[in-house]
Amino acid sequence: MSLPFFTEADVLRWFGARELIKAKTYVRSVTRLSAESPELSAFVLGSAPRPYQVKIRFSTNLAGDIVISPHCSCPVQWHCKHTAATLLA
Numbered sequence: 001m002s003l004p005f006f007t008e009a010d011v012l013r014w015f016g017a018r019e020l021i022k023a024k025t026y027v028r029s030v031t032r033l034s035a036e037s038p039e040l041s042a043f044v045l046g047s048a049p050r051p052y053q054v055k056i057r058f059s060t061n062l063a064g065d066i067v068i069s070p071h072c073s074c075p076v077q078w079h080c081k082h083t084a085a086t087l088l089a
Helices: 010-014 016-022 081-088
Strands: 030-036 039-044 052-060 067-073
Touching: 010 016, 010 081, 016 052, 016 081, 030 081, 052 081, 067 081
Parallel strands: none
Antiparallel strands: 030 039, 039 052, 052 067
8 A cells, every 4th residue: 555645735724825825835854754655754854953843643534535643742732834845845
């Protein structure tokens, strides 16, 4: 099983315009990007001395739409700019 295909429009729908704009500045900070279905993981350099660890789990709902369950080790922890940047990377 592979990760589902998604676009920037999907990331916009999942996170909103404000978070997407912030995420775009972090795309180059995404390192060690790894995709092992059903999960995408990476490290993202933020304001802390150590990079934040990001994990995004993919599933589908009954309508067949992609559903994400993002988690980040940053203070926000969920649906943050680091998880959005990981998806954009």
